[in-house]
Amino acid sequence: MNHTKARRLSNIISIIGVVLLLFTPLFEKVPALLVIFCAAGFIAIGVSFILIYQYYRCPHCQGVLPVRTLLIPSFCPHCGKKLDEPER
Numbered sequence: 001m002n003h004t005k006a007r008r009l010s011n012i013i014s015i016i017g018v019v020l021l022l023f024t025p026l027f028e029k030v031p032a033l034l035v036i037f038c039a040a041g042f043i044a045i046g047v048s049f050i051l052i053y054q055y056y057r058c059p060h061c062q063g064v065l066p067v068r069t070l071l072i073p074s075f076c077p078h079c080g081k082k083l084d085e086p087e088r
């Protein structure tokens with residue numbers, strides 16, 4: 001998995017996790033569903049973090065790329081080499 005796919009997949013999974021956590025107050029009278037939604041939300045967010053730290057790396061120096069920017073960088077901030085063009 002390249003860094004572009006990892007970033008996009010991580011974004012999608014973390015959004016799903018946040019949405020699951022936002023739905024948990026709806027189930028405060030059904031503790032089983034509340035626990036399931038809460039656990040699934042935290043697991044999704046955890047998986048998105050794991051994806052970032054495993055795969056969102058420079059292909060040249062393996063440095064973790066910055067996650068606090070909206071855009072996927074064109075150049076690695078660690079070694080300065082050009083990153084692959086994002087796939088459409």
Ligand SMILES: [Zn+2]
Pocket residue numbers: 058059060061062063076077078079080081
């Ligand atoms: Zn690099």
